[in-house]
Amino acid sequence: MRSAIGFLSLLAFGFLAAGVLTVIGTAPLPNLSIEQVLSADQSGVHLGSLLLGLVLGLVLSALARVSWAELPRRFVGWLLHHERSFYRLALAGVFIGILLFY
Known part of the structure; x- marks a missing residue:
């Protein structure tokens, strides 16, 4: 629960920072369309790059929480x-193969 709340607070902070940067960095432009907002030839913050950076930052922060040194040991333990489930799955595959190909 604590990690979920931490993730949501990080997401809220990122959206708040994106909103602040958008308000500060852009000047009022008449007749804005989606193409003009996402194009790189306007002055101010490029919203597509800002959103991509925000998503990549969230992904990197989630990957930083993984204990990479412990991961192989946990995977072998899970296997x-x-x-027993893998043995049953293999037997089911053999029996289905016999039914289909006989």
Whole structure:
């Protein structure tokens, strides 16, 4: 629950920062369309790049929480814990193969 709240607060802060940068960095332009907002030839903040940077920052912060040194040990433990399920899945595959190809 704590990590979910931390993620949501980080997301809220990112959107708040994006809003502040948009308000500060853009001048009022008449007749804005989606093409003009996403195009790079306007002055101010490029919203497409800002959104991409925000998403990449969130992804990198989520990847930083993963314990990469512990991941192989946990994966092998998961495989050993579910060994019986893999055996049943292999038997089901063999029996379905026999039914289909016989």
